[in-house]
Amino acid sequence: MSKVLITGVTGLAGGHLAELLIQNGHDVSGVDVHESSLSKLGEIGRRICFYECDVRDAISVRNLVERFQPDMIFHLAALTSIPDSWQLARETYEVNILGTMNVLEAARQSKHRPLVHIPGSSAEYGMVYERENPVSEQAPLRPLSPYGVSKIAQTMMGYQHYMNYGLHVVRTRAFNNTGPRASASSVCSAFAKQIAEIEHKRVPPVIRVGNLDARRDFTDVRDVVRGYWLALERGEAGEVYNVCSGTSHAARQVLDMLLKSSSERHIEVVSDLTRLRPSDVPLLVGDFSKIRQQTGWEPAIPFDKTLTDLLDYWRIQVG
Secondary structure, three states, X not given: XXXXXXXXXXXXXXXXXXXXXXXXXXXXXXXXXXXXXXHHHHHHHHHOEEEEOOOOOHHHHHHHHHHHOOXXXXXXXXXXXXXXXXXXXXXXXXXXXXXXXXXXXHHHHOOOOOEEEEEEEHHHOEOOOHHHOOEXXXXXXXXXXXXXXXXXXXXXXXXXXXXXXXXXXXXXXXXXXXXXXXXXXOHHHHHHHHHHHHXXXXXXXXXXXXXOOOEEOEEEHHHHHHHHHHHHHHXXXXXXXEEOOOOXXXXXXXXXXXXXXXXXXXXXXXXXXXXXXXXXXXXXXXOOHHHXXXXXXXXXXXXXXXXXXXXXXXXXXXX
């Protein structure tokens, strides 16, 4: 049994990771800004030792790491919305970059020297041309959003702490992940929530959409967090690993799959210019051969099950 500290434990990945680690017998403590957010995790929230902490506060982070003495740290605390990052660039940089620096410094200064996982994002690759797909870890980084810039800074700080201080840091770059408890700001969850609201007669039978032609690599969040765990346990320190499905779906396909699962057969789809991003790429699909070769990880949950579980989640939430 290992002692594991998860920052951002009430977020999408944090909650599912806590559940996975508890099921495998680990002693899990969680960190987030507000204890009230624990309610989102249900039973899992009652099975972790929770600490309220803002990762931007270096002293609080250092004291927490010294108090808990974790064997592993999964640093998932972040502002994760790409659309919001254009309006909240300063906050995105403060939380994602300064928070990561504080966690890495606390780990470096700890006598226990924990293993540290730093989660990057496919947003680091940014402007990917169609001929460059599928994207490997060696692809150039051309971020198109403040969020993407912040994730590059996070993963580079992790590498720097590995090279300069010998800290065991493993980095990942997850592509689009979704599943139960996903925020309605993400495309799959936005569609599922609107359909659930329509089914419950909360709103008129109209779905508002942005760009339906962009193709993305979607992976179930439950597979993603298993990738995080295996990368830290079996991966090489200093390395970075893509966590993805290796396949792509257009937003239009995602919507069609969800609509076919709906009990409401007469739903109108309407374009909404406010949902368009300042910049976008037509295709982004990842190559996960490196993490498969070095850890044995590969996605296991079919995409149609991911969408079914997501829609069922929103049916409960809005019901």
